[in-house]
Amino acid sequence: MTTRIDTVRLGGQDGPEIGVQGFGAMGISEFYGDTDEAAARDTLDAALEAGVTLIDTADAYGRGANEEFLAPFVAAHRDEITLATKFAIERTDDPTYRGIRNDRAYVRQAVEGSLRRLGVETIDLYYMHRRDPSVPLAESVGAMAELVQEGKVKHLGLSEVTGAELREAYAVHPIAALQSEWSLFSRDVERSAVGAAAELGVTFVPYSPLGRGFLTGSFADASKDLSDSDFRRAQPRFSGENAERNAALLAPVHKIAAAHGATAAQVALAWVQQRAQVHGLTVVPIPGTRKRSRLLENAAATRITLTDAELADLEPIAAQVAGDRYPDMSFTAVAREA
Numbered sequence: 001m002t003t004r005i006d007t008v009r010l011g012g013q014d015g016p017e018i019g020v021q022g023f024g025a026m027g028i029s030e031f032y033g034d035t036d037e038a039a040a041r042d043t044l045d046a047a048l049e050a051g052v053t054l055i056d057t058a059d060a061y062g063r064g065a066n067e068e069f070l071a072p073f074v075a076a077h078r079d080e081i082t083l084a085t086k087f088a089i090e091r092t093d094d095p096t097y098r099g100i101r102n103d104r105a106y107v108r109q110a111v112e113g114s115l116r117r118l119g120v121e122t123i124d125l126y127y128m129h130r131r132d133p134s135v136p137l138a139e140s141v142g143a144m145a146e147l148v149q150e151g152k153v154k155h156l157g158l159s160e161v162t163g164a165e166l167r168e169a170y171a172v173h174p175i176a177a178l179q180s181e182w183s184l185f186s187r188d189v190e191r192s193a194v195g196a197a198a199e200l201g202v203t204f205v206p207y208s209p210l211g212r213g214f215l216t217g218s219f220a221d222a223s224k225d226l227s228d229s230d231f232r233r234a235q236p237r238f239s240g241e242n243a244e245r246n247a248a249l250l251a252p253v254h255k256i257a258a259a260h261g262a263t264a265a266q267v268a269l270a271w272v273q274q275r276a277q278v279h280g281l282t283v284v285p286i287p288g289t290r291k292r293s294r295l296l297e298n299a300a301a302t303r304i305t306l307t308d309a310e311l312a313d314l315e316p317i318a319a320q321v322a323g324d325r326y327p328d329m330s331f332t333a334v335a336r337e338a
């Protein structure tokens with residue numbers, strides 16, 4: 001029988017109890033190459049067996065396809081999971097188009113699409129995926145708060161916002177979760193977002209906690225390890241000389257993994273869990289995988305404790321990473337912090 005992971009309460013007192021690690025569903029529908037659907041469904045079953053109950057999707061993933069893929073699983077397990085989805089990245093029939101919409105009319109339109117595709121009456125956690133700074137947070141979060149009052153949404157979340165933006169939003173309506181990239185390779189959230197979340201009692205949901213797979217050591221050479229359609233081929237950290245330099249940074253991760261009889265992925269996940277403790281913060285990382293064995297491997301990382309010496313060995317890595325998180329950083333929180 002699979003050992004179940006520990007639980008934590010989302011966003012403080014009145015949130016649901018969820019596993020301390022969640023599941024990122026994005027890669028099932030887009031970005032990381034072809035998916036075997038049967039294996040992906042089996043991975044979702046493994047998530048439940050392991051107590052991984054926060055299921056993360058977005059309307060943008062696969063332009064609605066990811067929410068539709070999840071619908072049968074959600075219908076079968078509605079009361080066992082906490083369902084999170086997001087709005088704000090506008091997509092159209094043109095697969096290359098991306099807009100950012102935070103206005104009230106868009107919020108109201110987007111939620112209806114997500115409810116329909118997911119086949120639910122209520123979304124447990126509804127995030128604003130990206131911030132359009134030209135729209136006041138009072139308008140966006142105010143519109144999200146209306147959805148709570150109407151029973152369409154239970155809890156609110158934000159993604160890729162600064163600490164100041166989180167505080168401003170929280171003043172409009174309590175925010176249960178902040179989802180931003182946080183890993184051994186990506187630590188800009190430690191500038192302001194993490195501190196604000198800790199102070200407000202907001203649960204932090206680190207996305208891409210495995211550095212989109214790079215930290216597992218499996219994708220060191222993008223030209224060989226990634227399919228032609230894989231979007232990581234265009235990511236600065238996965239390309240050319242950067243990839244080579246970044247792979248070399250993983251040496252301490254592999255060494256620590258060997259000492260624990262663990263994998264590099266598990267060390268990366270244990271690190272984010274322990275780094276959060278330093279900041280007095282509750283975290284629920286959401287690694288994404290389409291394989292049962294990896295889901296169970298990742299969940300088991302919640303039982304690993306790194307020593308102070310090991311944490312010290314991992315500390316310098318992020319500052320040495322070559323390449324940004326995205327080719328265009330203009331829509332990230334850090335761009336608004338500069």
Ligand SMILES: NC(=O)c1ccc[n+]([C@@H]2O[C@H](COP(=O)([O-])OP(=O)(O)OC[C@H]3O[C@@H](n4cnc5c(N)ncnc54)[C@H](OP(=O)(O)O)[C@@H]3O)[C@@H](O)[C@H]2O)c1
Nearest residue numbers: 024025026207208209210211212213216265287288289290
């Ligand atoms: N809010 C946002 O803006 C935002 C942005 C990006 C992602 N997200 C969310 O965060 C979730 C996780 O992020 P992510 O999927 O980008 O990156 P990630 O979790 O850091 O890495 C996923 C990659 O790692 C591989 N992987 C997973 N476990 C592994 C293991 N134990 N050993 C070796 N390889 C492993 C996966 O491959 P396989 O699938 O083949 O196992 C996949 O290629 C997403 O699913 C999405 O829900 C949110």
